[in-house]
Amino acid sequence: MTTNALKSKSSTSGQAGDKIFSGTALAAGVLILVTLFAVAIFLLIQALPTFVADPADISGGEGFFAYIWPIVIGTVIASAIAILIATPVGIGVALFISHFAPRKVAGPLGYVIDLLAAIPSVIYGAWGYMVLAPALVPAFEWLAANLGFIPIFAGPASQTGKTMLTAGIVLAVMVLPIITSLSREIFLQTPKLHEEAALALGATRWEMITTAVIPFARPGIISAVMLGLGRALGETMAVALVLSTGNLIPSLIKTGNQTIAAEIALNFPEAFGLRLAELIAAGLVLFMITLIVNMIARGIIARHKEFSGAN
Amino acid sequence: MSVMTANTQAAQPTPPSRKRNSLSKGKLPRWAVPATAAGAIIVGAAFSTLTGFSVATFAIYSAVLFVIAGTVLTSVVEGRRQGRNAMWTYLIYGAFLLALIPLASVLYTVLEKGLPGMNSHFLFSSMNGVTGAVDNQSVADGAPVIGGAYHALLGTLMITLWATLISVPVGMLTAVYLVEYGKNGVLAKAITFFVDVMTGIPSIVAGLFAAAFFGLLLGPNARMGIVAAVALSVLMIPTVVRSTEEMLKIVPNELREASYALGVRRWRTILKVVIPTAISGIASGVTLAIARVIGETAPILVTAGIASSINTNVFANWMSTLPTFIYYQILTPTSPTNIDPSVQRAWAAALLLILMVMALNLGARLIASLFAPKKGR
DSSP: HHHHHHHHHHHHHHHHHHHHHHHHHHHHHHHHHHHHHHHHHHHHHHHHHHHOOOOGSSSSSSSHHHHHHHHHHHHHHHHHHHHHHHHHHHHHHHHHIIIIOOOHHHHHHHHHHHHHHSOOHHHHHHHHIIIIHHHHHHHHHHHHSSSSSGGGGOOOOOSSSOOOHHHHHHHHHHHHHHHHHHHHHHHHHHHHHHHHHHHHHTOOOHHHHIIIIIHHHHHHHHHHHHHHHHHHHHHHHHHHHHHHOSOOOOOSSSOOOOHHHHHHHHHHGOHHHHHHHHHHHHHHHHHHHHHHHHHHHHHHHHHHHHHHHOO | HHHHHSSSOOOOOSOOOOOOOOOTSOOOOTTTTHHHHHHHHHHHHHHHHHHHHHHHHHHHHHHHHHHHHHHHHHHHHHHHHHHHHHHHHHHHHHHHHHHHHHHHHHHHHHHHHHGGOOOHHHOOOOEEEOOOOOOOOOHHHHOOOOOOSSHOOOOOOHHHHHHHHHHHHHHHHHHHHHIIIIOOHHHHHHHHHHHHHHTTTTTHHHHHHHHHHHHHHHHHTOHHHHHHHHHHHHHHHHHHHHHHHHHHSSSSSHHHHHHTTTTHHHHHHHIIIIIHHHHHHHHHHHHHHHHHHOOHHHHHHHOOOOOOOOOTTTTTTTOOOOHHHHHHHHSSOOOSSSOOHHHHHHHHHHHHHHHHHHHHHHHHHHHHSSOOOOHHH
């Protein structure tokens, strides 16, 4: 009888504990889902005045679409420059660490590249503002003088160097470690037998990489680039500090252009009323763009995982 | 290719001479690469001097010349395939060196410009009462710069602390749910997917979310430390979930089963067996997550505003953090005519911030290695 009583007592208390604990864990998980949807909902509610307001009251006086369009294009341009620079360099660095560097130094080198990722964005912004922008002025002048016939290099070049191209280069430095560390991991997962088979057939190291490593890693590289793109699209500080903003213009070496994130950061502290709603709406647009890019990237990774058998 | 045509039968008894034998025929000698590099540097310097010498043009000319000369030389002596191999090898080494330039430049800039301003006055005084006139005066007198980042340092610590207090329980419990309870259910899959998506939320959008949320609750322009902490935890939670999840997954199932066999309840097994086994990895993951958010600027900008005096109460009034301090000191110098004191303060704060981030990163590695569970073998 006593054992029965003990048993029932301990089991009920234990069950309660189990229920409470699993309930809390479940609640935490659900909270994350709720938060993500709340991000969308709250931004939508706060942005609503923009969509119902008289178009003449929106900045620029021609409605929200005319306001957001140029800065969406600016965001895309900045990210495109960053990705065009960071992708080849990032893949090169990843290949260097995974297949070229001596085994002993490869680990520490990977850590050095990870350091690049750890540096806060505002410091990159300050560096771009004070060091990189002035240093690039001669290069911009050269571009304007020699390649000025191409619209993107049309002069006269900015004398401060605070241009779209500078911002793009700073962004490239910031997304480089993402592309590098993700593609390095994929490169290291290449089946050793494929590599050795290629080498045994007399392939040079580069031929081994093109025939064995790259085909295996292609989906991984694509998703790494997409994740880098997501970061570049949403990066604020580098652009806010480095770019002298202005209207949308094709030339990358003149003062001008603007990105969504920088537009918000530069104007939000003083904004109120409709302007506040406008900036939140701009944030919503940015959220949607990065969400789509990231979902595509994650989708590629998830599909790749099922087929490759790697993890 | 020419190696193959050479006579490879030779198992000659003659002592190995320093002369090139049949096996190394058709290969570039070892000194060829350094010699090409030296030649490229000399010619590059000459070209650069012709067009007005600068380090940048010198480096670009030399590198281009070296890659072209090395490729052509290898192609001629060793064949086209080896030539391509050599070119890509040089380009990949070049990519790595190129990636080191910004890292070295950033670290050098921060040290060079940050060290002069780094002193106890900077660390332990705020910007309270420091105006443009004060800066002008100190420049005119050649006196040390007045004003520091104490308020921003406190703000950073307070906001990051609160963000950690919010995200660690939520993140860890979610990971426990995913690994121990959810398994492969629909909900667990949805959470995993959206946690991944959350990793990619732009930091400024996280800031806007917190601002919009508290704006609805407390009226527009509700800016204070806790709003910033909520914004940071939106960025921090996914990192905590991912690292905790990875760590819980590698806890051997035998440990759980042994505990169940002793009649221990599931929740006590998780709390007393599973989490203690994984705690070193979890702690290092949390430290890395803190390192990630401590340098965030954009979300603070839209949620906590700026302040020039000390505020340790996250539930009222505006707050500064080190990143926003750097941002405003550079973008809107305290004295528009004499920007040097502001620039000095900004870089000193940047140095302080980098030191904190590096310390957190190293700390994470240290925790992971010091408290790692003993391996069986």
